[in-house]
Amino acid sequence: MTSQGRIHQRRICRSVAVVLGLAGGLLAAIFVLLTPAAPLSAQSSVEIDMAPAEQSILPGEWASFTVTITNSSATTLTTISVTQSDDLWDCMRIPIYLPLPDLGPGAHTSYTCRSYNLGTDRSPQLAVTGILTPSGAQVSDSTSAIIHSEHLRVLKMPELQTIDPGATASFTVRIENTGGFTLTDISVADILSPDCTRLSGTLADLEPYQAQEYDCASPTLVEDSWDALEAAAVIRPGDVCRTDRTEATVLVNTPLAVSVTPEEDFVPLGSSAPLRVVVRNNSASALTGVEVSAADAPSCDRAAGTLGNKLGPGGSVSYVCQTEPLTRSTGVAVTAGAMRDSLALQADANCLVHTAPFAVSVSPGSQFATRDQVATFTVTITNLHSTHELADIAATAVVSDCNRSAGTLPNVAPTSHISYTCHTGPMQCSICNVVEVTAAEVDGQADADPIFYEMTARANAGIYRFPLIYRSR
Numbered sequence: 001m002t003s004q005g006r007i008h009q010r011r012i013c014r015s016v017a018v019v020l021g022l023a024g025g026l027l028a029a030i031f032v033l034l035t036p037a038a039p040l041s042a043q044s045s046v047e048i049d050m051a052p053a054e055q056s057i058l059p060g061e062w063a064s065f066t067v068t069i070t071n072s073s074a075t076t077l078t079t080i081s082v083t084q085s086d087d088l089w090d091c092m093r094i095p096i097y098l099p100l101p102d103l104g105p106g107a108h109t110s111y112t113c114r115s116y117n118l119g120t121d122r123s124p125q126l127a128v129t130g131i132l133t134p135s136g137a138q139v140s141d142s143t144s145a146i147i148h149s150e151h152l153r154v155l156k157m158p159e160l161q162t163i164d165p166g167a168t169a170s171f172t173v174r175i176e177n178t179g180g181f182t183l184t185d186i187s188v189a190d191i192l193s194p195d196c197t198r199l200s201g202t203l204a205d206l207e208p209y210q211a212q213e214y215d216c217a218s219p220t221l222v223e224d225s226w227d228a229l230e231a232a233a234v235i236r237p238g239d240v241c242r243t244d245r246t247e248a249t250v251l252v253n254t255p256l257a258v259s260v261t262p263e264e265d266f267v268p269l270g271s272s273a274p275l276r277v278v279v280r281n282n283s284a285s286a287l288t289g290v291e292v293s294a295a296d297a298p299s300c301d302r303a304a305g306t307l308g309n310k311l312g313p314g315g316s317v318s319y320v321c322q323t324e325p326l327t328r329s330t331g332v333a334v335t336a337g338a339m340r341d342s343l344a345l346q347a348d349a350n351c352l353v354h355t356a357p358f359a360v361s362v363s364p365g366s367q368f369a370t371r372d373q374v375a376t377f378t379v380t381i382t383n384l385h386s387t388h389e390l391a392d393i394a395a396t397a398v399v400s401d402c403n404r405s406a407g408t409l410p411n412v413a414p415t416s417h418i419s420y421t422c423h424t425g426p427m428q429c430s431i432c433n434v435v436e437v438t439a440a441e442v443d444g445q446a447d448a449d450p451i452f453y454e455m456t457a458r459a460n461a462g463i464y465r466f467p468l469i470y471r472s473r
Helices: 003-034
Strands: 046-051 054-056 063-071 076-084 108-115 125-133 138-144 146-148 152-157 160-163 170-177 182-189 211-217 225-236 240-252 256-261 264-268 274-281 287-294 316-322 330-340 343-356 358-363 376-383 389-397 417-423 431-442 451-463
Touching: 046 076, 046 125, 046 138, 063 076, 063 125, 152 225, 152 240, 170 182, 170 225, 256 287, 256 330, 274 287, 274 330, 358 431, 376 389, 376 431
Parallel strands: 054 146, 160 240, 256 343, 264 343, 358 451
Antiparallel strands: 046 063, 063 108, 076 125, 125 138, 152 170, 170 211, 182 225, 225 240, 256 274, 274 316, 287 330, 330 343, 358 376, 376 417, 389 431, 431 451
């Protein structure tokens, strides 16, 4: 039989096991419900035992047990029931399902059963109950066993560490044999830290429950690393290959950090995008020669010395700048540099600016209204593109009357615009009417997917409160 066939067969066996286990559990529940309650014995007079108490099995094998039930009382034990945990296969016994014989004083009975392999170490459990005659007292007992089936475990320690830029991370790799069979041909593969790799034959075989360790290091790191390591070994007897995997994380200190906001923005075609740049010193030492350069945004450049002679520990400096007028969507890369003693530091940040081929405005930009008066807005959508039209235009606004779903507004031809009016309800307080418009840029080709953009405009409306006038008598 091929390996795929064996795997398929195991899956079928496990599925059948689950079904039979559920059916058996249902029968046990029915039996318990139908059995009249009996008084509990003050001292248990029944014993249950699983042998062996601990065993190791190969992948794909079944664990077998001999279950022994002993009547340690001076009277007959009847109505014997055995219930099992979910990881056992056929160990359950109840009077209406594989009944057990009554046991006279000091007598015992035994049977064999199995546990299917779930691929992990398990601790199956059994519980027995019975009724003593003629007293009718109910007695019980329970037991458990240990099944080892993992066999191979690999650890890369520490799981988390922090280093300075340009340093290496040190690790200890530990390989454990957690089962009862010998592990041979042990190998370890680590792509990101080749020093931790060990070829088959370079590591000693591991007898049952033994372990071995070795030290290794990562390459020089300048950024965070998530390092996965995988070990493989052959279990003998049986020639079964087992693998295990572990991960370790290395965080690289970032003494210099730079950020640019917003990380993503929309501006009309031909407009500049405003940006805010923040440079931070995350180290415990002062930084000197802080400078910033920004592609596609020369106004964000700052030469060394223009941001101050020193940036103290934990300090930061920020400023506002803008991109050049944009004719296309652009990613702006900002790079900051500084010196910490004789060590040159660098940090990077990015933002994305989309050039929407349309603009939206809400007018008037501000207005006053008396209480219960209705305020009116005009929403204008302008197509800035010279060749493509706008389609699928939709608007969402604070003032619900300004909402427009896709398809209710006409397409906008190149360099044209459309407008519509909307109204508030009777004004009770000041509001800011925010209108968000989405539209698709369409080039007229039937097979071309439209590109969707989003723009936002705001306008204010408020209640004008007249001065209080007193009438003279």
